[in-house]
Amino acid sequence: MTKFSPTRRGFLAGGAALIIGAHLPVGGKMAAKAASGPVSLNAFVRIAEDNTVTVIVKHIEFGQGPFTGFATLVAEELDAEWSQMRAEHAPADTATYQNFAFGIQGTGASTAVRNAFTQMRQAGAAARSMLVQAAAREWGVPEDEITVAKGVVSHAASGQSAQFGELVAAAQDSTPPEEPKLKDPADFVLIGKDVPRLDSADKTTGAAQFTLDVFRQGMLTVAVAHSPWIGGKVKSVDAAAALAIDGVEKVETIPTGVAVYARNTYCAFKGRDALEIDWNLSEAETRSAEEQMDEVAAAAATGEGVVAETYGDLDAAFAGAAEVIEAEYRLPFLAHAPLEVMDGVIENRGDAAEIWMGSQMQTVDQQVTANILGIAPEQVAINTLMAGGSFGRRAQYDSQFAQELAQVAKAGGQGTFKLVWSRKDDIQGAYYRPQAVHRQRAALDETGRIIGWQDKFATESIMGGSAFEVVIQNGVDPFSVEGSIHKPYDFGAFEARWVPTDSKVPHLWWRSVGHSHTAFANEVFLDEVLQAKGKDPVAGRLELLGDKSPRDRRVLERVAEMANWQGVNGSDGKAYGVALHPSYDAHFAYIAEVSEVDGEPRVRKVWVAADVGIAINPDVVKAQIEGGLGYGLSAALFNEITFAEDGQVEQENFDSYRLLRIHEMPEVEIDLAVSSEKPGGIGEAGTPPIAPAVSNAWRVLKGQPVRRLPLVRA
C-alpha cells in the first residue's frame, strides 16, 4: 500500500502541536499574474475588480463551517468588509494546500482551524500589505500613513481612498511580506463575532451545488451492485435482464462488485436490481454481530494488550483496596449515514482524469485514482464540492470510494461517469465505527474514595494497516485510545490498556473516533461508582478533578449552575445525568434531562458548558455543538449495525437504521466560556459527552445500569 507521511508530531500530539510552522506559500498554481480580471495575491486570497475577496479554502465544507471560518480569518487581517467575502474550495495540490496536522491535503480530526488559524491570518495580512504598498506607490505617500478599514484603503492627510478592486491590479507588483504582521487579538473586529455563514443563502434555496448535482455532457450514471456480505466477491453474473432495460448501456464487473452504466439514475438503479449475481464468500464475514462482539469481549477479558497510559502504583492500589467495582461496557458497529450518499463524477480522458466529488482526503484520492488509471497523480484534477455531511465517512484511509470511482472509469473507458450509491450501499457498505468492549475496574479505599482506575478495552486499531500507520507508536494507536487516556481526573493510580482486535469488517473513524466509545465507558462507569458510594455526580467529579484540570473544573461548575443542579432526581419522572469529557482541545460538560416516553428515553433538555478557547464564530461553534450532540444522541439512543445469523447486515435504510428526528431532539442551552486559549476543534467534541450524560440519567430512571449502547435496541 502507498505510504504517505503524515507529520507524526501534529497527528500524535493532538492539540499542542497542531498550530505548527504556519507557512504561507505565495506561489502555487494560482499566482500567475493576471492582465485583467480577478487577481490572486497569494494561494489563498483572490480579489476581483468588483471588490469581492475570494478565500481559497483547503478544507472541505460539509457543514462544519470552514468557508465562513477561514474567510473570517482572512477578512480580519485584510480589514475587509464581511459582505465582500466569498469562499471556494482549493484544487488538489498537496504542496500548497496541505493540512499541517497530516502532511497531506485532507480534512479530519477537527484540525481545520487548529492547523490553519495562523496561516489564514497571514494570508490576509500579506494581501493587505500588498494593497497598502500599491496605494503608497499610486498616491506617492508613505506606507505607514495608510490605513485600511472595512474594505477601504485610505490616506487621511491627502484625502485619498480606494477600494480593494481599484488597487488589486497594481498590487500584483507589490512584494509579499516575508513575515506578515498580525493583529493583536484585542483589535479583532470579526474574529469572535457572529458573522453570517457564507453558504446560507445557497443552501436555503437549493442553489448550493453538491456532487449529486453535477451533470456533464455525455455523462453516464453508474450504480454498483455490492455483495450483501461484507467482503464477498463476484463469482459470476448474469446481466442479460439488466442489459435488456432501455437506458442501460453496459455492465462491467469491477473489484467491488458489478457496475451498471446507464442513461440516468433511474435506469442505473433499475438495471442493478435486475442483475443476477453469485457471490464468492470465502473472504467474507459471515458471522452474526453478536458473535463478533463476543470475540471482542473475550479479547478485552483475556488479551494482554498494550499500556496506553499509566501512572501511580496500580497493583498496590487494587491490592490494598477496601472494595473493587467492575463493569463491562459494549458498543456496536455504527454507520455514519451522511444524508448525501457517497457519490462522485469522473471524466476519463485516457492520459488524464478529472474528478468532482466531496473529497475529504484529496492527496490520497488523487494518488489511488492515478494508480488505478495508470497515470501520474498530477494528471488527476480534483474539484472538491460541498458535501451533504460526512462525519468521517468521506475520508477513508484507503480512499475506498475514489478507488471504486476510478475502477468504474477504468472499466468504462474514456467518457464521464457519475457513480451514485443508494442508501443501502451506504448502510451496508461497512467502514463502520468498530465494535468496542471496555472492562472497567475501580479500587476504592474504606471511605469510598477512588484510589485506582483501570480501563482495559478491546477494539480494532483505527489506523493499523492503513496509509497512516506511522501514527502508531509503541503499539498504541492514538485514535483507538483517545479519551481513555489523558483523563481530567486524578485517580491516584491509573492504567489504560488496549487490546487490539482484528475484524473482516472494514472500519473507519466516526465523528469523534476513539472518544465515541471511551467517553461512554469511562463517564458511565464513574457515575456508577459514585452512585454506589452515595456520592453526587457533580461533587464527586469535582473532588476527583482536584487542581489537575482547571478548564474542566470550570465547565463542570458552570453547567451545574446553568442547570440549577439539585441532584439526579427531578420531579414528574425526570432524571438528570452528568458527563464531562474534553477532546480536541475543547472542554465540555453536559447535564441531560431525561424522561421516559413509550418505554424509551426522551431527552428534553441538555445544558452545555463549553470552553473551546478562541471561538472564531461563536454561532457556528454553537451550531456544531448542537449538531455534534444530536449526532451522538442518535447513536446513543438508536444506532447499531447488526449482522444476522447468516452474516448479512440487517439494516438497509432509515426505516431500519433509525435516526434522531425533530421530536427527539432536546432543547440545547449552551454557555460558551470565552477564553483566550488557542482555538479548540469543534466539529467533533460535542459528540462524546451526550451518550454518557443520557445513559447516566436513564440508569437513575430505570434503576438498572446501562452497560450497552444503543439504549433502544431493535
Added chain:
Amino acid sequence: MPTDLRINGKTHQVDLPDDVPLLWVLRDEVGLTGTKFGCGVAACGACTVHIDGEAVRSCQVALSDVWGEVTTIEGLGTPDAMAAIQQAWVEHQVAQCGYCQSGQIMQAASLLAENPAPSDAEIDDVMQGNLCRCGTYPRIRAAIHTAARKMQEA
C-alpha cells in the same frame, strides 16, 4: 409518450417511462437539482416538493401519477429573492451541510400554509418525517416560528 408537467409555473415536456419517480424526473431530466435524494423510500424527506401545494415525497410519486402543478425549492425563492420562510432560515443560520434543507423548507412551507401559527408540538408532528444529520432541528423549529410571524405581519 411525452408527458406535460407544470413545474414552478413553466410547462416541461418529458419523455420517460411512467414509473420513473418524480425525484429523478426533476433532477436528471428537468435539471432542478435543489430537490435531493436521501433514501428512496420516503424515510428522510430530502426529496419533498409540493404538488398543488401539498408536500409529497417525490421519490414515491411516479411520473404518471403527478396530479397537479409541481413546486420545488427553486420555485419558492432564489438567493436574491427569497421567500419569507427562506429568509427566516437564513436569519436563524439553520443550514450546516444544507443537504436536507430543501426538503425541510418545502415541508415547513406547506405546514405554514395550513397552519399559520403552529405550536412546537404541531411543528414536531409535521416535521418528523424530515431527517437532518447535522442536528439543526432546534433552529428549524425557531425558523418556522419566525417565518410564521413574518408571514402574518406581511
